[in-house]
Amino acid sequence: MIHFQEISQQQFLCEYWQKKPLLIKQALPNFITPLVADELAGLALEExxxxxxxxxSIQSQDWSLRTGPFNECDFANLPEKDWTLLVxxxxxxxxxxHSLIQHFDFIPRWRFDDVMISYAATxxxxxxxxxxxxxxxxxxSGKRRWQLSSKNCEMDNYLDNAPLRIMSEFIPEQTFDVEPGDVLYIPPKVAHHGVSLDDNCTTLSFGYRAYSAKEMYDFIEKPCPTKLENTYYQDPQWQENxxxxFIPNSAIKQAxxxxxxxxxxxxxFVTTxxxxDVKILQDFEYENPNSSLVMHPASKFAKIKRAAPSLKEKCYLNGEVRIAD
Structure with a gap:
């Protein structure tokens, strides 16, 4: 689990989650990334x-975006600095x-989305x-400087002609330099700008789902009211340990x-x-028809406690309901 250092886990859940950012120095002491830059580049060659x-860079404002899969020539022709690979x-x-996700299991696993890894040159x-x-x-690995801001986080504050979403006005309010093992938590609608400080900078991003009202209405096959199109689900107050x-009743009430x-x-909805991921699971089943029952990393699982103690838990796997044995 994450070492919160100066605050408790419950304090993080009460005061920071979905409210304000937090830098946790040496959250994972002596952390060594399982995937180095060359290995990450190798993944980017695969379909x-x-x-x-x-x-x-923010100085030149000359941004370019290319999508993979890439080939070795793509990497050989990159400039010496000011570039980032994301997988x-x-x-x-x-x-x-995948095993690193357990360090963040003080947040329900059904809220989790995926791990993105970036490598950046200076x-x-x-x-x-x-x-x-x-x-x-x-x-x-390496070092990165993060600047954060709560100002002007609006959809009309993006560069018009950039190939990706980049804020046209960004006024930093906080600056943090991070090293291996440091964790920076960023809640929704807090602007952030990270710049690599060396040629060995890898960052692992553990992202959580943002459930929009439109997504939820689409799931139950009802039209979303126009006034709710930009509304997002907000978590309840999570409890420690x-x-x-489990999906608590408080989360359902929030929805x-x-x-x-x-x-x-x-x-x-939350386990679909x-x-x-559907394609990943289909390919896995096709390639391993006789494998024993295993929870694939692309699977989504959750449980709900029944009202009566004598009733078994209801389990949900990949959007389907099951009763626990």
Missing amino acids: EFESRLITG QGVDRYIDDI GGSVGPHFDYYDVFLLQG QDPA QKILDISEDEFAR PDTN
């Missing part, structure tokens, strides 16, 4: 991985990366931007503030795999 190459969903394929960045989801940024698989959704519908 299975969603990968991107971004070049540019999405690495936890689906690399067990050593000056490498993806520009200042904000997201609608929560993320823990674990520094894997909770089972990461019901947005729409009329039953506990079954919500549980199936996305298109990429």
